[in-house]
Amino acid sequence: MKNTALSVTNLCKSYGLTEVLKDINFEIKQGDFLVLVGPSGCGKSTLLGCIAGLESLTSGSINISGRDMQNVDPGNRDIAMVFQSYALYPTMSVAKNITFSLAVRGIDKKTREEKLNQVAKKLQLENLLHRKPGQLSGGQRQRVAMGRALVREPSLFLFDEPLSNLDAKLRISMRTEIKKLHEDLGTTMVYVTHDQIEAMTLATKIVVMKDGETQQIGTPAEIYHKPHNVFVADFMGAPSINLLDAYVTPDDAWMTVELHNRAGEKIILRHPNRLKYIKKRCHVILGIRPEHISDVENTDSTQHGVGRCDIDVVEPAGADTYILTELCGKTVTARLNANKSIQAGSQAQLYFDLSNASFFDKKTGERLAW
Known part of the structure; x- marks a missing residue:
């Protein structure tokens, strides 16, 4: 040693x-x-x-x-x-x-x-x-x-x-x-x-x-x-992580994570219920990095959801294309494939992979342990 x-x-x-x-x-x-x-x-x-x-x-x-x-x-x-x-x-x-x-x-x-x-x-x-x-x-x-x-x-x-x-x-x-x-x-x-x-x-x-x-x-x-x-x-991380006000509702095996787009439409995501001490609908901060919001469904993950979002800005970056949209009243960055044909002002269906997401206490900002 x-x-x-x-x-x-x-x-x-x-x-x-x-x-x-x-x-x-x-x-x-x-x-x-x-x-x-x-x-x-x-x-x-x-x-x-x-x-x-x-x-x-x-x-x-x-x-x-x-x-x-x-x-x-x-x-x-x-x-x-x-x-x-x-x-x-x-x-x-x-x-x-x-x-x-x-x-x-x-x-x-x-x-x-x-x-x-x-x-x-x-x-x-x-x-x-x-x-x-x-x-x-x-x-x-x-x-x-x-x-x-x-x-x-x-x-x-x-x-x-x-x-x-x-x-x-x-x-x-x-x-x-x-x-x-x-x-x-x-x-x-x-x-x-x-x-x-x-x-x-x-x-x-x-x-x-x-x-x-x-x-x-x-x-x-x-x-x-x-x-x-x-x-x-x-x-830590560039581009920065997306930090969103979200509501989680638990049941025995799963919990649903509720977001909304600019139009107020709900985006419902699913995640294994590892927050066992949360017994009812609760307000949290969801941390999800740009690489976990994309135009490609992660077929290996059951921890995802789909939502239609307005595209505000498109930023080509060589191997990747970053887009800016709005969720829960905040600007959100997503990383798409470089060959994705997309324009600002359009709409796109985005996939949210929660397998590496973080959840934080809304009041203290501390990570919710599981």
């Missing part, structure tokens, strides 16, 4: 009377890729700073590789950090930027060169070692920053929104490089981002944060398919 690489216990952080982090608890194993994700100002970068030792704790504890980090300086935590701003020395060559920390620690020149060559090959920097940072592109600078972290061979890598300064195409490319790097090295990484696509594609475990609190901790699949509350459901 793999050892615990990082554990955070009852961590709180305040600036004066302002609580920034509120009772944070999680742990990850050696080789995990943890992503801290949430909107700007939710406390994720402050949490990373606490792990790095750049921020003091108000209360709680942090343990790295079996060591309590209380009163341990950042330089003695066996970590390496990659910043959003790259933080490269402008007057040093790429080679010296990468090996600077080794030189400071008194590592001999031969060992420094060996580690430099290994890292440069892995990150495809061999032809750039004599250049200065000002002569590099944004993606190249980010690889140098990663190389500077890799050469130290720390027990824990920390990434603070490292791709946010890059253009969209380069972000995708660098995201792939980071994922491959993690798979090749098997090292433990903690990564901060506000981009939920980065979180879903990179992580083995995700911590979703809001207002200094953890909303859910789980694998990307758990976060996506079984969100704990309306905030997590809405924040």
